[in-house]
Amino acid sequence: MKTILLGAAALALTATITIAQDVRMGTEGAYPPYNFINDNGEVDGFERELGDELCARASLNCTWVTNEWDSIIPNLTSGNYDTIIAGMSITDERDEVIDFTQNYIPPANSLYVALSEDADLEGGVIAAQVNTIQAGYVAETGAMLLEFATPDETVAAVRNGEADAVFADGDFLKPIADEDADLSVVGAPVQLGGGVGMGLREGDPLIEQFNAVITEMKEDGTLNTMIKKWFGDEAVIF
Amino acid sequence: MFAACADPGQIEGLTWLVCYLTTGKHMAFYASFGTVLLLLAITAPVALAFGFVGAMASRSPVPPLRWLGLGYTSMVRGVPDIAFFLFFVIALDQGLEWLRHHAMCPDWTDPVRQGANFIVCTQAKLPLSSAPQFWHEAYNFGLAIFTFSIVFGAFAANVLYGAMRAVPRGQLETAQAYGLTPGQTFRRILVPQMWIYALPGLGNLWMILIKATPLLFLLGIEDIVYWARELGGAKTSAFAYPHPDWRIWYFLALLLFYLAFTKLSEIVIARLTRRLSRGQAFAP
Numbered sequence: 001m002k003t004i005l006l007g008a009a010a011l012a013l014t015a016t017i018t019i020a021q022d023v024r025m026g027t028e029g030a031y032p033p034y035n036f037i038n039d040n041g042e043v044d045g046f047e048r049e050l051g052d053e054l055c056a057r058a059s060l061n062c063t064w065v066t067n068e069w070d071s072i073i074p075n076l077t078s079g080n081y082d083t084i085i086a087g088m089s090i091t092d093e094r095d096e097v098i099d100f101t102q103n104y105i106p107p108a109n110s111l112y113v114a115l116s117e118d119a120d121l122e123g124g125v126i127a128a129q130v131n132t133i134q135a136g137y138v139a140e141t142g143a144m145l146l147e148f149a150t151p152d153e154t155v156a157a158v159r160n161g162e163a164d165a166v167f168a169d170g171d172f173l174k175p176i177a178d179e180d181a182d183l184s185v186v187g188a189p190v191q192l193g194g195g196v197g198m199g200l201r202e203g204d205p206l207i208e209q210f211n212a213v214i215t216e217m218k219e220d221g222t223l224n225t226m227i228k229k230w231f232g233d234e235a236v237i238f
Numbered sequence: 239m240f241a242a243c244a245d246p247g248q249i250e251g252l253t254w255l256v257c258y259l260t261t262g263k264h265m266a267f268y269a270s271f272g273t274v275l276l277l278l279a280i281t282a283p284v285a286l287a288f289g290f291v292g293a294m295a296s297r298s299p300v301p302p303l304r305w306l307g308l309g310y311t312s313m314v315r316g317v318p319d320i321a322f323f324l325f326f327v328i329a330l331d332q333g334l335e336w337l338r339h340h341a342m343c344p345d346w347t348d349p350v351r352q353g354a355n356f357i358v359c360t361q362a363k364l365p366l367s368s369a370p371q372f373w374h375e376a377y378n379f380g381l382a383i384f385t386f387s388i389v390f391g392a393f394a395a396n397v398l399y400g401a402m403r404a405v406p407r408g409q410l411e412t413a414q415a416y417g418l419t420p421g422q423t424f425r426r427i428l429v430p431q432m433w434i435y436a437l438p439g440l441g442n443l444w445m446i447l448i449k450a451t452p453l454l455f456l457l458g459i460e461d462i463v464y465w466a467r468e469l470g471g472a473k474t475s476a477f478a479y480p481h482p483d484w485r486i487w488y489f490l491a492l493l494l495f496y497l498a499f500t501k502l503s504e505i506v507i508a509r510l511t512r513r514l515s516r517g518q519a520f521a522p
Contacts, residue, residue, distance in 0.1 A: 032476040040262030152471035
């Protein structure tokens with residue numbers, strides 16, 4: 001009798017577990033404070049906290065996986081994970097290949113960071129991460145674009161003089177410039193893209209669930225609190 | 239890990255370093271050395287087996303089998319490792335999924351290739367997207383081991399083929415004269431004697447295999463190169479242990495690891511050669 005009861009309990013337990021849909025959250029893990037691998041070796045950052053909250057509110061069972069930035073879209077469409085939540089700006093080019101949720105970070109500024117104030121932003125060598133809107137922007141200015149696979153390498157290129165400046169999201173570059181006495185923000189901020197959203201496969205019904213909980217978080221103010229927590233009080237909020 | 243490490247912002251000097259080097263992320267880094275050793279431990283015998291079969295096929299009296307053996311060795315040996323790795327792992331993964339797709343979803347009407355995308359039905363995915371993360375990693379690691387084994391098996395086949403030919407003809411003729419069948423000659427005379435001729439080549443191959451292990455990083459496996467790059471990158475105060483760009487120190491550690499490992503292998507191979515040469519009249 002006891003075993004039957006135990007068996008029934010186990011069955012009930014597995015039944016409730018399988019109700020929560022499994023969602024694999026794909027991120028880069030190299031773009032602090034958006035997403036990074038923390039000192040315990042786990043995915044951490046604004047998007048980790050946001051993603052966990054979104055999954056909790058939508059009753060989804062989420063696991064986190066990392067994938068290098070350059071192949072993050074092909075690996076989503078081929079089904080290696082179900083979402084991209086990696087500080088990805090919503091652009092028309094990307095929207096043709098994948099679907100975006102509404103933005104969870106409003107359109108924010110991109111910045112140039114360089115070793116000296118008089119860095120040549122128009123004709124010099126500018127480092128940017130491959131396949132980012134910033135790389136696209138630099139390619140259209142007169143500057144020479146130097147692309148790297150990871151955000152960290154773009155900053156390292158400026159430190160060792162390989163590039164005159166690095167161009168990336170302000171929220172990524174500002175803490176770096178603040179903490180390194182040699183680096184400073186130069187030139188005027190540039191506003192690019194339509195904000196940051198989650199990417200999903202075209203036609204994936206999950207998008208409605210995520211849109212609903214993002215709206216909910218926008219309305220009750222928790223999203224703004226989270227943005228301020230990770231990007232500072234001057235960050236653009238909704 | 240230690241109680242003193244509870245607040246990394248407050249500690250400095252040696253304590254800071256000890257705490258820093260024992261973070262969960264560093265533990266993952268140390269564990270990844272195990273990943274590399276595991277790869278070697280599995281790949282070496284599997285590649286040797288592939289090589290043995292390849293060498294046997296190459297000297298087979300049956301022409302199609304011989305062509306297969308010779309084709310395998312010359313094709314894999316003629317392609318750069320990195321190109322082969324990047325191609326083969328994707329081809330193998332897509333090939334398996336394509337087979338499963340046709341077996342499991344015969345009603346599927348959409349093309350599998352849509353532009354740059356390769357899309358099979360959900361049930362055919364390998365591993366299933368609902369599988370725990372462990373299986374995703376194990377699957378990728380398995381693909382890597384198989385690819386390593388194919389590549390190094392081809393080299394081993396070539397070495398063993400040469401070693402089999404190096405066994406003095408007189409030995410085989412004597413065996414024949416004693417009335418041994420070709421199978422018996424192969425098992426009792428040829429194979430036991432060929433190892434001493436194969437050893438220098440196999441030893442060399444082992445060293446190349448050790449040095450090829452960072453290719454794991456190319457395949458998206460979190461190996462020592464991945465963690466060295468990840469840990470070495472400059473860290474802002476978003477991390478518990480901020481530091482500037484320390485990649486050079488991490489890569490230096492990898493360099494020392496590989497140097498020590500290949501040196502150790504050299505010593506072991508030298509000993510093995512001495513041992514196998516014992517009693518050989520014309521040891522190489």
